[in-house]
Structure formats: C-alpha cells, structure tokens
Amino acid sequence: xxxxxxxxxxxxxxxxxxxxxxxxxxxxxxxxLGPLFRYTCKVLEKIKxxxxxxxxxxxxxxxxxxxxxxxxxxxxxxxxxxxxxxxxRTGFVVLLSxxxxxxxxxxxxxIIWNEIHFFLVHRVMHWPIFYRYIHYMHHVSKIPTVxxxxxxxxxEAFLLSTVEVTIILFIPLSATAIFLYPLVxxxxxxxxxxxxxxGNGSGRNWKLFGTRHSAHHYKNTNQYGFASPVLDKIFAxxxxxx
Numbered sequence: 001x002x003x004x005x006x007x008x009x010x011x012x013x014x015x016x017x018x019x020x021x022x023x024x025x026x027x028x029x030x031x032x033l034g035p036l037f038r039y040t041c042k043v044l045e046k047i048k049x050x051x052x053x054x055x056x057x058x059x060x061x062x063x064x065x066x067x068x069x070x071x072x073x074x075x076x077x078x079x080x081x082x083x084x085x086x087x088x089r090t091g092f093v094v095l096l097s098x099x100x101x102x103x104x105x106x107x108x109x110x111i112i113w114n115e116i117h118f119f120l121v122h123r124v125m126h127w128p129i130f131y132r133y134i135h136y137m138h139h140v141s142k143i144p145t146v147x148x149x150x151x152x153x154x155x156e157a158f159l160l161s162t163v164e165v166t167i168i169l170f171i172p173l174s175a176t177a178i179f180l181y182p183l184v185x186x187x188x189x190x191x192x193x194x195x196x197x198x199g200n201g202s203g204r205n206w207k208l209f210g211t212r213h214s215a216h217h218y219k220n221t222n223q224y225g226f227a228s229p230v231l232d233k234i235f236a237x238x239x240x241x242x
Contacts, residue, residue: 006178009175029182053195063145072157099174134155141193
C-alpha cells in the first residue's frame with residue numbers, strides 16, 4: 001500500500017497536492033504520535049521503567065508556544081517534498097526500486113546523514129548572532145516536551161527540512177525510505193526532547209537521547225549532536241589536540 005501511494009505521490013499529484021499532503025503527514029506525526037509518545041512515557045514511569053530527568057512540571061504556557069511554532073515549522077516542512085518530486089520527474093534523480101533491504105539501508109543512510117546535517121546546523125545556530133535572533137526560540141523550552149520537537153524559528157525550520165533533498169542528490173534512495181524517514185526522525189526527536197530517561201539514568205549506557213539533549217536545553221551545554229554523542233566527541237578531541 002505504501003509503495004502504491006508513493007508511486008502516485010511522485011508521478012501523478014500536482015505540486016499543490018504534494019505540498020498539502022506533506023503538511024498533513026507532518027501534522028499527523030506531530031499531533032497523533034506526540035500525545036501517544038507522552039502517554040506511553042507516563043505509563044512506563046508508573047512501572048518505574050522511565051524516570052523524569054527534571055521534576056519541574058510541564059509549563060502549559062510553553063506548550064502553547066511550542067505548538068504555535070511547530071505548526072509554522074510544519075507549513076515550512078511541506079515544501080521539502082517539492083524539490084525531490086521535481087528532481088525525480090525531470091530525471092535528475094532516479095529512485096531505487098522498493099524492497100525491504102533497500103528501504104532499511106536507505107533509512108540507515110538518512111539517519112547517519114541527519115546526524116551530520118543536524119550537528120552542522122545546530123552548531124551554527126549556537127554562534128552568538130544566530131542564537132540571539134534565531135535559535136533562542138527553540139531554547140525557550142528549558143524543559144523540552146514532545147511538543148518542542150518542531151518549535152523553531154522559520155529559518156531554522158527551513159535548514160532542518162533539507163536533510164532528504166541534500167542526500168538524494170548524491171546517494172540514491174527508494175521512495176519508501178524517503179516516505180518513512182520523517183516517522184523515524186520524529187520518534188528520535190521525541191526520545192531526545194521529552195523529559196524522560198530509562199531507569200535511573202546512571203551509567204554510561206543511559207546517557208543517550210533524553211538525558212543528553214535535555215541537559216543541553218536546561219543547561220545550554222556544548223552538545224550539538226542529534227541522537228549520538230560521536231560528533232561532539234570527535235570535535236572535542238580535535239580541540240584538545242590543538
């Protein structure tokens with residue numbers, strides 16, 4: 001079913017339809033998966049499988065602020081499909097045939113590229129001038145929630161929306177991998193932004209996702225990676241060598 005839909009999406013729909021459907025897709029991911037992820041975390045907290053990182057309750061005013069910014073970001077994300085569709089229809093980009101392995105390898109490539117892409121954008125966003133006028137909007141969420149995942153300034157939202165279009169020019173992907181990637185990405189975003197961690201958060205193996213990125217929000221630490229600390233460690237090591 002996904003393959004049939006993506007085929008028609010790429011070949012038959014007008015650019016306006018492509019934009020509207022992309023916006024709807026992101027809205028569904030944000031407004032359905034977000035509350036579901038939040039509810040799941042609350043259930044796991046009750047059985048002590050998860051623990052809150054910061055005990056301060058979620059500020060309702062910030063959640064409204066996050067949703068407003070995220071809705072605007074989603075309208076910007078809607079444009080991200082248009083250049084991909086154009087490149088495919090004009091023959092500039094050739095998509096791979098869909099299969100399970102091609103899709104999995106494509107998703108892995110997108111996850112790895114997103115880690116690099118996000119690190120570069122995020123690092124630039126912390127330069128004083130960009131932080132003061134652009135990235136500060138994301139850091140209003142001192143204790144991030146599931147609703148803060150897309151809470152960006154329009155410029156940052158645009159830059160972060162270019163993950164797929166900047167890799168497909170160099171690495172061929174299947175339509176299904178492109179379609180499924182926003183789902184994988186937002187789940188990683190929820191894990192990184194919601195105020196929970198596994199167990200009691202102690203030990204090296206627990207310092208992934210929520211613990212790292214939550215600390216970046218409320219302490220403004222020098223951690224710029226998306227889901228992995230690898231690039232942060234590489235750049236920190238290079239600084240030590242200098």
